[in-house]
Each structure stands twice: as C-alpha cells, then as structure tokens.
Amino acid sequence: MSEKVNLNVNGIEIESDPNKLLIEACEDSGIHIPRFCWHKRLDPVGMCRMCLVEVETPRGKMLVPSCTTEVSDEMVVDTESDVVKKAQEGVLEFLLINHPLDCPICDKAGECPLQDQTMAYGPGESRFVEEKRHFEKPINISEIILLDRERCILCARCTRFSDEISGDPLIEFIQRGNKTEVNTFPNEPFKSYFSGNTVQICPVGALTSTSYRFKARPWDLKSTRSTCNGCPTGCSIELNSSQNKMLRILGVDNDAVNQGWMCDKGRYNFEYLNSDSRLKTPLKMMDNKLVEIEIQDVYSELTEFIKDRQTKVNFLLGSNLTNEDYVAFREFSKTISQSESSFYLNDDLLYKGFFGDNIELAKIDDLNSSDAIVVWAEDLKEKLPVLYLRIRQAVKNGVKLIVFGHTNETLSDIADVFYGKDMVSENFEILKDLSKMKEINNLVVGKNITAILGKSTPYQADESITKLFEFLNSNANSKVLNAYSKGNTYGAFQTLENLKGLNDFVNDISKDNTDLLFIVGADPIGRSVYSNQIKSIIKSIDTVVTLDNFNHETSELSDYVVPISSTLGEKEGTFTNIEFRTSRIEKLVPSPGQTVSDWEFITSLMNFAGLKAEANSLEDLNRKAYENLDSSLSPVFDNLDKPSNLDGMINISKPKISTSENKLNKTMFFTGEKLYGDSATERHSDSISMLGSKKFIEVSESVVEKYNLTSGSCTLTQDELEVTVSYEVNNNFPNDLVYIPTNRRELNKFDFSREILIIPTQVKEALNVN
Amino acid sequence: MSWDDKLLKQAKKIIKLYPQKRSALGPLLHLAQSKDGYISDDSITVISELVGITEVQVKSVSTFYSMYKQEPTGKYLLSVCKSISCEINNSSEVINKVQEFTGLNNNETDEEELFTFEAVECIGACGGAPAVQVNYETVEGVTPENAINLCEWLKETKPDVVVADEMQENFGGIKSFDWAIQDNSGATSTAPGFQTLKTTEVKK
Numbered sequence: 011m012s013e014k015v016n017l018n019v020n021g022i023e024i025e026s027d028p029n030k031l032l033i034e035a036c037e038d039s040g041i042h043i044p045r046f047c048w049h050k051r052l053d054p055v056g057m058c059r060m061c062l063v064e065v066e067t068p069r070g071k072m073l074v075p076s077c078t079t080e081v082s083d084e085m086v087v088d089t090e091s092d093v094v095k096k097a098q099e100g101v102l103e104f105l106l107i108n109h110p111l112d113c114p115i116c117d118k119a120g121e122c123p124l125q126d127q128t129m130a131y132g133p134g135e136s137r138f139v140e141e142k143r144h145f146e147k148p149i150n151i152s153e154i155i156l157l158d159r160e161r162c163i164l165c166a167r168c169t170r171f172s173d174e175i176s177g178d179p180l181i182e183f184i185q186r187g188n189k190t191e192v193n194t195f196p197n198e199p200f201k202s203y204f205s206g207n208t209v210q211i212c213p214v215g216a217l218t219s220t221s222y223r224f225k226a227r228p229w230d231l232k233s234t235r236s237t238c239n240g241c242p243t244g245c246s247i248e249l250n251s252s253q254n255k256m257l258r259i260l261g262v263d264n265d266a267v268n269q270g271w272m273c274d275k276g277r278y279n280f281e282y283l284n285s286d287s288r289l290k291t292p293l294k295m296m297d298n299k300l301v302e303i304e305i306q307d308v309y310s311e312l313t314e315f316i317k318d319r320q321t322k323v324n325f326l327l328g329s330n331l332t333n334e335d336y337v338a339f340r341e342f343s344k345t346i347s348q349s350e351s352s353f354y355l356n357d358d359l360l361y362k363g364f365f366g367d368n369i370e371l372a373k374i375d376d377l378n379s380s381d382a383i384v385v386w387a388e389d390l391k392e393k394l395p396v397l398y399l400r401i402r403q404a405v406k407n408g409v410k411l412i413v414f415g416h417t418n419e420t421l422s423d424i425a426d427v428f429y430g431k432d433m434v435s436e437n438f439e440i441l442k443d444l445s446k447m448k449e450i451n452n453l454v455v456g457k458n459i460t461a462i463l464g465k466s467t468p469y470q471a472d473e474s475i476t477k478l479f480e481f482l483n484s485n486a487n488s489k490v491l492n493a494y495s496k497g498n499t500y501g502a503f504q505t506l507e508n509l510k511g512l513n514d515f516v517n518d519i520s521k522d523n524t525d526l527l528f529i530v531g532a533d534p535i536g537r538s539v540y541s542n543q544i545k546s547i548i549k550s551i552d553t554v555v556t557l558d559n560f561n562h563e564t565s566e567l568s569d570y571v572v573p574i575s576s577t578l579g580e581k582e583g584t585f586t587n588i589e590f591r592t593s594r595i596e597k598l599v600p601s602p603g604q605t606v607s608d609w610e611f612i613t614s615l616m617n618f619a620g621l622k623a624e625a626n627s628l629e630d631l632n633r634k635a636y637e638n639l640d641s642s643l644s645p646v647f648d649n650l651d652k653p654s655n656l657d658g659m660i661n662i663s664k665p666k667i668s669t670s671e672n673k674l675n676k677t678m679f680f681t682g683e684k685l686y687g688d689s690a691t692e693r694h695s696d697s698i699s700m701l702g703s704k705k706f707i708e709v710s711e712s713v714v715e716k717y718n719l720t721s722g723s724c725t726l727t728q729d730e731l732e733v734t735v736s737y738e739v740n741n742n743f744p745n746d747l748v749y750i751p752t753n754r755r756e757l758n759k760f761d762f763s764r765e766i767l768i769i770p771t772q773v774k775e776a777l778n779v780n
Numbered sequence: 781m782s783w784d785d786k787l788l789k790q791a792k793k794i795i796k797l798y799p800q801k802r803s804a805l806g807p808l809l810h811l812a813q814s815k816d817g818y819i820s821d822d823s824i825t826v827i828s829e830l831v832g833i834t835e836v837q838v839k840s841v842s843t844f845y846s847m848y849k850q851e852p853t854g855k856y857l858l859s860v861c862k863s864i865s866c867e868i869n870n871s872s873e874v875i876n877k878v879q880e881f882t883g884l885n886n887n888e889t890d891e892e893e894l895f896t897f898e899a900v901e902c903i904g905a906c907g908g909a910p911a912v913q914v915n916y917e918t919v920e921g922v923t924p925e926n927a928i929n930l931c932e933w934l935k936e937t938k939p940d941v942v943v944a945d946e947m948q949e950n951f952g953g954i955k956s957f958d959w960a961i962q963d964n965s966g967a968t969s970t971a972p973g974f975q976t977l978k979t980t981e982v983k984k
C-alpha cells in the first residue's frame with residue numbers, strides 16, 4: 011500500500027502515507043498538535059490526552075487522541091476548535107493539579123514542554139485548592155540519574171524507552187491512580203548504558219542527571235550540532251555550553267544513525283574538558299622529570315630532528331583524531347623523512363576485516379531491511395552501544411538475529427538463535443559444520459543477511475571469522491558491517507594507507523627503525539594488552555613526542571608532551587562512522603592554556619622547520635582528505651554544510667589495512683573492554699568516573715570450583731604484579747575461561763600469553779597471617 | 781530463592797498453562813499472596829526470575845491491583861462493600877460494627893494478625909446488598925448484627941477454610957442469585973480460592 015491518503019485538517023487538504031498516526035501526519039504538514047507522551051521513536055500509548063483533536067465520524071464530531079488514531083482517506087480533522095481548546099485546557103489543568111510548579115529551581119525550565127504548552131494551551135488559572143501530592147524530592151535512581159516524582163506527569167516516556175528501546179526495564183510505574191509514581195525496585199537501581207536518553211525525553215524536569223543538574227539555564231546555552239567520536243557508530247549530537255564551558259550533550263535524531271539516542275558514556279564523558287588536570291603547557295623530559303617549556307622551543311628542538319631527512323619517524327595514533335588530523339600526519343610524514351613512516355592505530359584488535367572487491371558493505375539501515383542479522387564480534391552493547399540499539403530495533407521489526415560467541419551475551423536474550431559455548435569454543439572457533447545447522451539453513455541460507463563481523467579478543471584467529479564470512483558470502487546474499495569499535499577508526503581508514511595495529515607496533519618498532527616516535531591521543535601503556543612490550547619499546551626509542559589532553563602512563567615516559575585540544579567540542583573537522591558516513595565535528599568551546607589541535611601542531615612544526623606544507627589550513631586538509639572522490643559527492647566542509655547533508659555523507663573507499671595477525675598465545679585468559687573504563691578522560695569526568703573504576707573479572711563456573719573461589723574476590727598474580735579483583739560467574743562461558751576487561755588500568759599489565767595465577771582472597775589472607 | 785520446592789513446582793505447573801511465561805504473572809502473584817499473606821519483595825524476585833521480566837515490572841503489576849496486598853494481612857481479610865447498592869442498604873453501619881469489633885481502621889491488621897479490615901468498592905453482589913467477603917468468599921445480605929456474629933465466629937473457631945455457602949447460611953440474608961448447588965470448598969488464605977493455585981479446599 012504505497013498510495014497516499016488525503017485528509018482535511020483545519021480546512022486544509024493534506025496528504026499522508028496510510029497507516030501514519032494523525033499527530034505525525036499533521037506534523038509532517040506543518041500542523042503542530044501539542045503532546046506529552048507521544049514520541050516519534052516510541053510506541054504510542056495515549057497516556058496524557060494532550061493531543062486530543064476533533065474528528066468527524068458517522069456519529070458526529072468526536073474528540074480522539076491524535077497519537078493513537080491512524081489517518082484514513084477523507085478524514086476531516088479539527089485541531090483548533092473550541093472543543094479541542096477546552097479539552098486542552100482541561101488536560102493541562104489536571105496535569106498541573108499535582109505539579110509542584112517549582113520552575114525557579116527546575117533544570118527543565120525554559121525548555122520544558124509542560125511550561126511551554128501551559129503558556130500556549132493552558133487555562134491560565136487553577137481551581138485546585140487542595141494539597142498537592144508529595145514525594146521526597148529527588149531520589150537517586152542510579153549513580154547518575156535523579157528522579158523528582160512530584161514533577162512527573164506520568165507520560166511513560168522513560169519507562170517505554172527502557173522497555174522498548176534499550177531493553178533494560180528497571181523503572182516502571184508503581185502503585186495506581188493518584189498514588190502512581192515512577193520508581194525502581196528496591197536495591198535494583200536504574201543501571202543502564204542508555205539512561206541519559208530518559209532525561210532527554212522526559213517532558214518535564216522529573217528526570218535529571220547529576221552531570222547537568224543546576225549547571226545552567228537553557229536560555230544561556232550556546233549550542234552546535236556535532237558528531238560523537240566515542241565509537242564508530244558516530245551518533246549525531248548537540249553540544250551545549252555556557253560561559254565557554256561544555257555543560258551538556260544531547261542526542262540529535264539522525265534517522266539513518268542514532269535516531270536521537272546516545273549511550274551514557276558518549277553523553278557524559280565530556281566533563282574532563284573542564285578538568286583542572288588537563289595538560290595546558292608543553293612539557294619536556296629533563297633529568298627524568300617533565301618540566302614546562304614553551305611551544306616555540308618544542309618546535310625548534312624537533313626541527314633539529316626533522317631537518318635532517320635521515321631521521322626515521324613513526325606514528326602511533328589514537329582513534330579520536332579528526333580525519334583532518336590524520337591527513338596532517340600523513341602529509342607531514344611524506345615531507346620529513348626519506349625512509350617511509352608507518353602508522354599504527356592504538357587498537358589491540360585491528361585486523362584485516364572484510365573489504366575485498368566482491369564484498370558489499372552494509373549500512374546501519376540495512377539492518378532493518380535484511381531477513382536476518384548475523385553477529386560475531388565484540389560485545390556490541392559494550393563497544394558500539396547505539397548500534398546495539400539499532401539491532402534491537404530491527405529485531406523488534408521482525409528481523410531474525412543469529413548471534414555467535416559467548417562474549418556476545420547482551421544480545422543473546424533477543425537473539426532467535428544464540429550460538430554460545432556449544433558452538434563456539436574457548437579458542438573462538440566455530441565447532442560445528444554450519445551447513446548442517448537447521449537454524450542456519452532456515453534463517454540464513456539464501457536470505458538477505460547483514461553480517462556484523464569483528465574480532466572478539468586479540469588471540470582469536472582471523473581465520474575463524476573468515477570461515478563464517480565465507481560461509482555467509484557463498485550461501486546467502488550478504489552485506490558486511492565490519493565491527494571495529496574504536497572512535498574514528500574509519501576516518502583513519504579513509505585517510506591513511508597501510509594502517510597497522512598495536513600488535514604490529516610491538517613486532518616492528520625498535521630503536522633501529524625509529525628515531526622519532528609520535529604518539530597522538532593514545533595511552534597504549536595504560537590500556538593495551540601489549541602494555542609491557544610497548545613500554546620497553548618506548549623507553550628504548552631516542553625521542554618520543556606525545557600529544558594528548560592529559561598526562562598518562564605513556565606520556566610520562568615521553569621526551570616531549572604537547573597539550574592538545576579535544577576532538578569533542580574544541581576543534582573542527584570531520585568524522586567517519588562504521589558505514590563510511592562522514593559528518594561534521596564542530597567546535598563550541600575554546601581549549602585551555604596553550605593547547606593546539608593536532609593538525610595545527612603538525613603544520614606549525616612544518617612551517618617552523620621551513621618544510622613546504624601543501625595543506626596549511628583546516629580547509630586544505632579537509633579537501634586533501636577526500637581528493638580522490640568526486641568533488642560533488644565528497645564530504646568536504648562545503649558539501650557537509652548544505653542542509654540536506656547535515657546527517658552526513660556516505661562515501662565508501664575501501665581501506666587497505668596491513669596488519670599482520672595477532673600472535674598472542676591462547677591461555678585461560680581472554681581480554682576485552684567494557685563500555686566504562688578508567689582512561690584519563692573517564693577519570694576526569696566526575697559524574698561517570700565511578701562507573702569504570704571497579705576491577706573485576708568474569709569466570710566460567712568451572713574456574714570457581716577449580717580455584718575454590720568463595721569470597722567474591724580473588725587476586726591475580728604474575729611475576730611481581732598482583733591485582734585484587736572481584737569475580738562474576740558467567741554461565742555463557744565454556745569451561746576454564748576468564749575474561750579480563752583491560753580498559754581498567756592494571757588489569758592490562760599482565761602478559762596474556764603466559765599463565766596468570768588466581769588466588770582466592772581468603773586463602774591469601776591466611777597465608778599473609780602465617 | 782525463598783520459595784520451597786513444592787511451591788516452585790506448583791509455580792512451574794501454572795506457567796505451563798500459558799503460551800507465554802509472563803502471562804502467568806497474575807496467578808503467580810496470587811500464589812505469593814497465599815504463601816505470605818502479601819506480596820513480599822522476595823516473592824517478586826522469585827517471580828521475576830520465573831517469568832523472565834524485571835523485578836520492577838512485577839512490582840508494577842502487583843502494586844496496581846488492590847487484591848495483591850503490599851503489607852502482611854491477618855488470617856482473615858474482611859472486605860465490606862461500600863459502593864452504592866450496599867450503601868443504601870446500610871453497609872456503613874456494617875462497616876462501623878466490623879470496625880468496632882476489630883478495632884481496625886481501613887486497611888489495618890490487628891496485632892494478633894487475625895483480621896485485616898478493608899472497605900471496598902462493589903464486589904458484584906449488589907442484588908444481595910450489603911455484601912461482605914471473608915478471604916474473597918462472599919456473604920450477602922449481612923446485617924450489622926450478623927456482621928458481628930460472623931467476626932465472633934471467626935475469632936472463636938478460627939476455621940482454616942472459610943466457605944461462602946456455610947457463612948451465607950449462618951450469617952447471610954437475601955442472596956442475589958441462588959445457584960442451588962451446595963459448594964463446600966472455600967478459601968484457605970487471603971488469596972481467592974482457585975483450584976489451579978491450590979488456594980481452595982473442601983471443608984470437612
């Protein structure tokens with residue numbers, strides 16, 4: 011049914027797709043109907059009655075909620091009649107009966123739908139003289155979210171979000187009638203990776219975040235649209251600042267990408283921008299101490315190295331640079347050295363991926379139009395959170411989901427088929443013949459498939475994923491979404507050739523082939539599983555220059571440390587997401603002290619050294635980044651700034667990744683990363699810093715028995731290193747497997763190719779006593 | 781889990797009666813009510829695991845319906861109707877007498893945990909107003925005097941099974957409808973008597 015229906019609204023003929031809700035059809039034609047509970051991305055419930063309109067029926071005109079009424083041909087609607095106005099006044103009068111009207115101390119005031127709609131449609135006066143209902147003012151429903159039940163108008167947006175969208179319904183309506191309130195179960199807080207979205211969609215100030223509470227008034231905020239560079243999903247966001255301080259990030263509804271949602275880490279991991287511990291002046295290592303120097307001195311001292319074109323220079327780049335930054339380093343490398351430089355991405359899991367000529371790459375939207383989604387990658391909820399939401403959405407729309415691997419448990423509850431430990435071994439190999447599996451034959455063979463593929467842990471052999479890929483490629487009509495999970499990895503892919511990973515860094519780099527090493531926005535010593543090896547390499551290299559926002563374990567071993575501005579809100583550029591969609595990164599706040607952008611630093615250095623830089627401005631770099639692309643289609647600033655391209659432009663240029671296979675031995679321990687860790691930026695973002703601070707491991711049941719674990723905690727030891735962790739049993743794991751989240755510091759310091767000892771805490775204490 | 785094996789087995793049987801696990805939520809809550817006399821948070825945790833929804837979702841349902849009690853009840857839940865038909869047939873006096881006898885305000889339980897009193901909306905026995913329920917077993921045409929007699933009888937004999945027909949005979953008046961079948965089964969707890977839930981027994 012693609013035919014349109016015609017309806018008459020307020021005397022105007024409008025056209026709509028059939029099956030649309032009246033409120034949406036009107037909105038599309040520029041007729042606004044007030045609402046509280048209805049939200050485009052949630053199922054309608056008709057809770058609030060604010061959207062009542064008059065519709066002509068065979069029995070005369072009737073008031074109907076436009077958010078639960080579908081359009082039909084020749085429908086006659088009045089959204090402004092006296093009856094409608096009276097209804098709206100009535101609804102608002104009722105809503106305000108129990109509303110505390112504490113707007114002067116409410117964060118929502120100024121951008122509050124209840125305030126705005128009371129102004130526009132309200133009766134102006136209340137006849138209610140009785141006592142309003144009272145609740146304890148705000149209660150913490152999680153470590154980062156507060157709830158003021160007096161302000162709540164019971165629209166069920168938050169509860170529907172947590173049930174329908176994020177799938178962690180830890181908040182619900184409790185009690186009934188006049189006593190109804192939103193709440194959690196006792197001792198079961200609203201622990202969700204997506205809880206910030208409920209604050210954003212709450213139509214009143216009932217839900218607030220610890221991060222933004224009492225920080226600013228909306229009319230004082232400056233804002234700009236940008237892109238989150240937290241992971242390759244690349245959610246569209248709005249940055250808000252006041253008095254040059256970043257104060258809040260909101261999700262923007264980009265239909266093809268995040269549909270308005272964000273993960274909480276993306277939303278709240280910005281507070282570090284305002285931290286006093288930010289690096290503000292360049293540092294130089296003198297007598298084993300980093301001391302402040304002038305940036306001019308850094309330029310002139312480094313010039314000494316690069317003037318001599320014999321200097322061998324290599325780069326270890328983080329994944330949170332802009333595409334323009336990457337290009338700046340690329341151009342720099344071309345001019346400074348006779349020998350070729352290599353670029354290493356700060357990623358333990360970089361592998362070759364599936365980009366061959368005969369491979370069709372998937373877009374995020376393909377998830378919705380495929381027959382089935384096949385996933386074998388890191389845990390997507392931890393690593394690509396909003397992509398995980400898009401998978402949930404597809405499944406809700408009837409797309410089948412087949413999930414491989416014991417590490418992907420967060421998808422297992424919505425998967426049609428979850429191939430856990432019976433199918434995937436502790437070596438991360440598929441144990442059974444795929445062509446003989448009934449479910450595969452039913453759901454996959456001959457169907458349209460979107461395959462989300464990636465490595466689950468460094469020691470997983472590339473071959474095991476390739477096998478699955480090849481099966482899908484030859485037995486189904488498949489598209490592939492390569493699931494690299496770090497920041498602007500795809501931007502690096504688009505701008506740098508022959509990229510390598512940290513495993514290659516460890517294999518390749520030594521003082522023989524590197525005189526000067528640039529480490530940009532990366533703390534591999536604090537985060538990589540190759541920490542120890544990288545540490546000794548870095549120590550051995552003559553000159554190491556680190557560019558970053560904070561001092562960290564890696565910068566502390568560097569010869570020069572240059573403070574840089576953050577990609578989040580402090581500079582302009584572009585970002586490329588998992589589907590090669592490039593969109594704008596915008597600047598909203600100044601960066602502190604003597605910080606510079608990566609690209610500024612590197613072009614200034616070239617100019618200082620008298621090297622001719624081909625690209626001298628951000629615009630030059632931006633053009634250079636896409637010079638191979640047809641200019642009308644390329645995501646250069648001029649094109650991206652066109653209103654039709656605000657959601658970004660897709661441009662696929664298949665990357666050449668020249669990483670070699672990871673050579674970590676398989677032991678009982680496998681590593682991964684959780685959403686929250688304790689990287690420098692997270693530690694300095696106060697409202698979320700506690701979320702990634704706990705040190706823990708996950709173990710299979712058999713490990714508990716084998717090591718006699720009873721107390722809930724144990725100590726991991728290897729050589730001199732001892733880390734006490736709590737452990738959680740994971741029943742999805744095959745026998746004798748231990749998961750270690752390495753984005754919690756110290757836990758990455760083990761040598762994972764050798765055995766690590768597990769000592770139950772009590773036994774150890776007993777030993778200490780003796 | 782705080783439910784014993786017997787109860788768990790019964791719960792699983794109930795779940796099997798439904799195409800989806802979560803559809804069994806209502807009956808399981810009755811089961812919890814019959815076990816503890818209210819819906820404890822422990823029971824909520826058990827049920828949430830059994831039917832695969834979150835605890836707060838179970839809590840949401842259990843606090844929505846007034847028959848799932850949030851506080852422990854006494855052995856006998858006395859529900860006196862206060863809606864219109866009963867009201868015009870003198871139910872307020874029935875309420876007064878019951879309150880006097882038990883010393884309880886609305887929704888209170890006495891210290892011996894014998895009685896819980898509540899004044900409720902229409903219980904569907906308007907034809908026999910005023911109506912009273914003891915553990916959801918309905919007695920119709922209850923005069924204020926008979927209401928006291930009923931309470932006294934409960935207090936003295938403390939029957940483990942309360943049977944509607946028996947109470948009707950001894951303490952009731954006119955009935956809205958006579959089924960003409962003697963039913964000797966009654967309720968054994970403050971949850972309504974259902975055979976599938978084993979909350980009903982035949983009184984010997």
Ligand code: SF4
Nearest residue numbers: 162163165166168212
């Ligand atoms: S807390 Fe906000 S979003 Fe949730 S029901 Fe209340 S008003 Fe709606």
Ligand code: SF4
Nearest residue numbers: 238240241244245276
């Ligand atoms: S899912 Fe990724 S891109 Fe989106 S908000 Fe989270 S970190 Fe940022």
Ligand code: FES
Nearest residue numbers: 056058059061077
């Ligand atoms: S918006 Fe339609 S009832 Fe709330």
Ligand code: FES
Nearest residue numbers: 861866902905906
């Ligand atoms: S009014 Fe009392 S039973 Fe209906």
